[in-house]
Amino acid sequence: MTLEWDSWTLGETRYLPALAGWHESLFTIGNGRLATRGSFEEPRTGERRATFVNGLFVHPEGDTAVLGAVPDWTRVDLAVDSVPFTLDVPPAGFQRTLSLADGVLTRTVLWRGPETGLARIRFRRVLPLDRPHLCALELHIEAMTAPIALTLETGIDATVGSPTRPAWVPVGQDGDRSNLTASYRSIDGAHDLEVTARLAAAGAVTLIADHAHPRWRTVLNLDTGESMTITKTASYRSSHDGDTPAPLPDTGFDEFAAGSKRAWSQRWRQCSIEIDGDPEAERALRFAAFQLLAAAPGDAAGAGIGAKLMSGFGYRHHVFWDSDVFVVPYLTVTNPDLAANHLAYRYRCLDGARRKAAGFGRQGAFYAWESADSGDEMTPAWTRPPHGEPVRILTGELQEHITADVAWAAHHYWRWSGDDAFMSTSGAEMIIEGARYWASRVDVNDRGAHINGVIGPDEYHIEVDDNHFTNRMARWHLRRAASVVRWLGAEHPDAYHRLVTKLGIDTGEATRFDRLAGQLVLGAQRNRVWEQFSGFFSLDVVDLEAVTPRTRSMYDLLGESRLQKVDVIKQPDVLMALAMLPAARRDPDVARANWDYYAPRCDHGSSLSLPVHAGLAARLGEPEEGYRLFRRAMGIDLEDSMGNGADGLHAATLGGLLQATLFGFAGLGLDRSGPITSGGLPEHWRTVGFTVLWRGRPHDMEVTR
Ligand code: IFM
16 A cells, blocks of 8 residues: 555655656646646646646647647756756655645755755645636745755746647747746637636746746856745636636745635535444544545536546546446435536536437437546547457447436436525426437337347447346336426426427326336346346356456457357446435335346446345445445556556446445435435445435434444
């Protein structure tokens, strides 16, 4: 274990270059609008330095949209007695701490160049949660054993990559000894961005008006024992933003940190979580909540929540079902305003979803599997593995359950928040348009209604017929749409009539949704086990337990075409239906039979898989097994157990851990009187305490063994 924790901090006391990429992701800070990876201030070979502005996607020619890194505010080039400060020269001491209480990242390094005195260099940075346009950085340097001459350069650096080349082209700059403004145009010409920075430093400061990297330069001499502090602030304003924000405030770092702390305290009050008996799990959950809150847009005009949050270049920040199913339900019960913001994003994407459905010759709305700013499909058609032939990607066309997943998240939010204003407008429209998609998608014959040629959550099996999860979710969706139409007609006639006019709803539509739901087949059942898709029971049996010790997925080992013929699955599929739909697990014998059959067939090739299994095992009365899986899920981001940590954190794993705890181990649910629990805690968890909001009112829940 390379990380060091206490209750409210994540830290490290050694610099290990091999882990630096993953740690850049782990030490990401954010305020919902901006996020900055934990790359060092001074350049590092192999760094993936990045600051992101949520929702600011650019569309490189011939490529899918990417949330490219914006010009960087963090870079500081330091030289001590003319020797460049870099951790390529191993430091004499190193400590880095991320404070989850206020989002301040602090790094202290004891460092001496080959022939220099010893310096203590401390960096602090924060993206204040209460001022989402701003960034603040403080540098404190002390000459410890001998006088030192320091040269410092810092400014706004547009040479950072995105992920392969810069996304922003400099178009102008203006500055003086303490203020700098630089303007950029995105490479697709669609957006303008203005970055302003301010420097408060002693000594003679000069401005180097470099085109791509305008920066200040200052030279300072420190006597032994002397120290000095430099503060830099920055702000990002894009053509998306409304009013011009106030000029950069002339305040010190501590004031930024204090404001941020007040805002974080408010959030933490709403998502407190305590586990008596397992401080490690408690810290992991707090870290998970921190990163979700740091990436969730704080306003309804903002973006959605990406699969890598805002912590790396993985998946180009596209939004998948990861957010709707693994993150939004947690936000719904703790910070419903943030869940509502994500749903507002989904509503803004509805036209894109309509275009996608129309492109397939169908009605209604078919959500993008990978979504960016417009809601149009962003899944690349091909991927090019580093060694090997290009591989066709069909998820964007065939992973149709996404439409029901969005509806499910909206409905879950509505049940918990009681936000009728949402449901009677955007929520209902999304749900009805999605249901219309299913109605135009199914093939009805004398054996029922079928959905053929899809990919279910288990992405190992491609173009399958009557996938149990897809059909069950579509059935659920059609029924919900019918009840929402009826509810609207009865309870909100004005909103109903508005929608009737806008969408052309006719009186028989709800009845047709219900009828179709009743016709949709759920597939074969053998010894109570649902067949994952038509033909699954006839696949070759692979004994996964025999393929040990295994560090790679079965996809890597068998390859795509062989995988089609075997019964190994990537992530829960039938079990996903059980996890999401209480009705699907109502019969305990059916639930148990499906668990016993599918759990051993799953190789957890996806980061989404383990937390779902963990929560479901707890739900099915196996908390110790659930805990074993929960620990493995913790390792995905906290031990980089999948080996892709440098690409960014896994939103679904982090949200999934929180959901496994609340909805799984603590058995959180709703009945008519409000939130209830029906816990099945692991042996060593004495109590789990947390707060949830139901219909705007906080409820303190405590579950004991
Ligand atoms: O959404 C997931 C999918 O379920 C499995 N592959 C990765 C995607 C993004 O995390």
